[in-house]
Amino acid sequence: MSDSRGPGSSPGEQITVHVLRSGERVTREVTTGATAGELFEGDQSVIAARIDGELRDLAQRLHPDAEVEPIPIDSEDGRAILRHSTAHVLAQAVQELFPEAKLGIGPPIENGFYYDFDVPTPFTPDDLDRIEARMRQIVKERQRFARRVVTDEEARRELADEPYKLELITLKGQADGAADGAGVEVGAGELTIYDNVRPNGELAWKDLCRGPHLPTTKHIPAFKLTRVAAAYWRGNERNPQLQRIYGTAWESKEALQAYLTMLEEAERRDHRRLGVELDLFSFPEEVGSGLAVWHPKGGAIRRVMEEYSRRRHEQAGYEFVYTPHLAREELFQTSGHLGWYRDAMYAPMEDEGHNYYLKPMNCPMHVLIYRSRGRSYRDLPLRLFEFGTVYRYEKSGVVHGLTRARGFTQDDAHIFCTPEQLQDELASLLTFVVDLLRDFGLQDFTADLSTRPEKYVGEIEDWNAAEAALEEALKRADIPYTVAEGEGAFYAPKIDVHVRDAIGRKWQLSTLQVDFQEPGRFDLEYQAADGSRQRPYMIHRALFGSVERFFGILLEHYAGAFPPWLAPVQVVAIPIAERHIEYLDQVAAKLRERGIRVEVDRSDDRMQKKIRNAQTQKVPYMLLAGDRDMEQGAVSFRYRSGEQKNGVPIDEAVAEIVSAVERRIQI
Structure with missing residues (x-):
């Protein structure tokens, strides 16, 4: 059965088609009835064709003026x-x-x-x-x-x-x-x-x-x-x-x-396995599926991540807010979440005649903060930021450790701005996102720009302006991107930032979304310079996606061997004999004064076993001390790689560790 499209031609006639390769357009003459496969005959790597923008089999017959692009087997x-x-x-x-x-x-x-x-x-x-x-x-x-x-x-x-x-x-x-x-x-x-x-x-x-x-x-x-x-x-x-x-x-x-x-x-890097081996977190059955309990070492890493992110946000002009874990049904009706996400929300709790829901997102409460008083164009852009814990009832079959949980904390920001500010705000925001992710050791970025779907709400002028602003932001940030035509949500276009980890896997991380709907649903306004009342634009942005998911990605990226600034235990002090413990306690005190997380191994294990234990726990630095070290006021400095320097003065060892942590170096 023929799949030919477009105007027909008589048998034996020559027709013109246009071949697209690597952005170049070449005109070819073929006989009527020729297939796409005949056009690329001899090229064994070609297994399909895009004809007039649609993927088709090589058996597809060509019509006059068809635009044909070969699809090699090693392409996406x-x-x-x-x-x-x-x-x-x-x-x-x-x-x-x-x-x-x-x-x-x-x-x-x-x-x-x-x-x-x-x-x-x-x-x-x-x-x-x-x-x-x-x-x-x-x-x-x-x-x-x-x-x-x-x-x-x-x-x-x-x-x-x-x-x-x-x-x-x-x-x-x-x-x-x-x-x-x-x-x-x-x-x-x-x-x-x-x-x-x-x-x-x-x-x-x-x-x-x-x-x-x-x-x-x-x-x-x-x-x-x-x-x-x-x-x-x-x-x-x-x-x-x-x-x-x-x-x-x-x-x-x-x-x-x-x-x-x-x-x-x-499999070796699976964060669920490493979480147990390194004593970072667990998922007790008594708590429930998809709900993590953070252990002290995992909590130490998470605290450092959040504190660093908080400091960077303060430097970028964000203001911190806190919102409750649940709210009345009416809030989520107004925001539309009950209509869009009810199946992913936990069942309501009734109290004093009102239904309360655990929040699936932080944005409605940030909107209420904006609406709590009158706003002027002089107040904008207003950048609100929160480490806000949200709850979503993921199906049990898709729950996957920290990367697909039911309770998780989003590093959630919402920026309210004027239409005139949108372009610059998106550009600076995307640059901020990528720079912060690079600080955590991620380097290989790509992005998807998802545009207006066939069915959408809002004014087309707003969509066009938002899509143009998002694309310009990608160009300014110099991030390779793909335009996902028609893949945006019905209420907003967005950018999804992807990163490749140490073994080449692609993870979707940050999302930037321009929202036309929430400001209207909550009747948000600001007073413009001419005294008129205008509607602000609202930008949603989750940089990590969620703290838990980002933690899991980093854990797998580093295979548990975090750089010194993130490591839960940065230094283990290992005495050669029990008489050296007091000396290393003094060294540890110096490190703690400089903010270094250090432990002294007081176990009865032999020294070599203590070293293996520290290596198994992926501790960046080990400081060993024996009689000669005590006499010299020094330590033997051992790295996670196995390299060792002997007779390093205590102050020099402390300075090297502190410098590595402050500069966030990789070892």
Whole structure:
């Protein structure tokens, strides 16, 4: 079935198409009926094409004046297509090995893919091995991915034995909101089915899918199934629980191996494991899922993080506020949170005829602080800042240590400004965000600019002004960015700042959002220079995202070996014998006078065991002392790396440690 679009031409005629490569536009002549694959024939890295702005299979026929961009397999879009196609191979293998399995959804995700199945019994590790072996056979068969357009009734008839697919068909046009990943199967327009066809023309398997896909399974060079997890259908615990198989696929065996090696390193750095090993925090069952308890060492790091951030904010002109943990229902009705986020809020508590909710966000209370008295243009910009703890009822399946918690503290700022101040305020704000993150040792930044969606509220002039101001801020901060067209919330555009950690993983951190709605909902005003009453703009900004999540990211970034200024214990003093303890107590006192966090190891362990203990706890500095050190008024200075300097005068050792902490050096 032809997928051609645009004006037709007679067979055998030449038509003009335009090829886009690396920003250059080249005109090509092709024969009527030519496909995108023929246009890029010979380039084995190209596995799909963007035709007139839409991702399409290479089997797509070209129309006159089409703009065609090749999609290589090692690009972001190319990898997503590769992984989506591998998910189809996974589902085919499962249904061949387990004929009773019913299909859920199988989207590509960051660095991989998954597919959900309804099966009588959970998959075992041996099952995964069998499935992966069958997938490799399917790949070798060079099956072709063939796209067919079908009507709703045809789709229902062909997929009559797949209840979850039938449900998706009824959700056509709203699938993205109905289930994460469902948009890859059902869009707002025509339905399509992809057939897996063997070289002899025999139908091997089929699935409801929007595509695009690889030309054939032979274009899958490297993949690996990684794990099985339980997942509720459409993310709702009231629905059946399915079995979700995760996997990853890459453009080469070398890229796959590099990723698997990174996963091993990520496991070693898992903040939940390090939190226990380094005695930083815990999640007692008696407290509840997603609610962390901070231990003294974790509390020390958190206090340093917050104090440094607080000092930097004061220098940048922010004013600190404090707000309660809960508020009456009426506040969240006015702000709109009950309408937008009710499912993510904890159930209300009733008192004296009023319902009270734990706050999911700090912004409504900051708005009330602004509204507490009359404001003039001379008061603006007004920058309010709070370490405000919020509570969100995350589903148990997505709670993940500190990085996805139910109670967490946001470093939340809200800036109220005039329209004329918006541009400069956003630019200085983004620079402030990046500079502060760099102070914590993060260096590799990118950003997404999410713009006006199809359905939005507010005036288009405000949207245009805010989007232009956000984009100019990104340019001034010199941050590489991608424009996510139509991905903004219905009430505001935003910037999301991403950072790569020490092993190359990408984390979304800070968010800057221009809000037109809250000022209107709360009827905020300021008196302009001409005496008129005007509505201020409001900027939302969470720099860390949350203190807990940022802590978890830093813990994994440093693999627990924090730089000296952040380390919970900066120095361990190790006596060679018990008679040296008093001497090291005096050294420790000098360090404490300079604000250094120091411990003296008074245990009965031998010296080498004490050194190993300090290294296991990733302490930056060890100061050792024996008889000769006492005679010389010195210490042996040992670094976390294992390097050691002997006979270092006490004052010199203290000065080196204090300097390293004050300068926030990395060791």
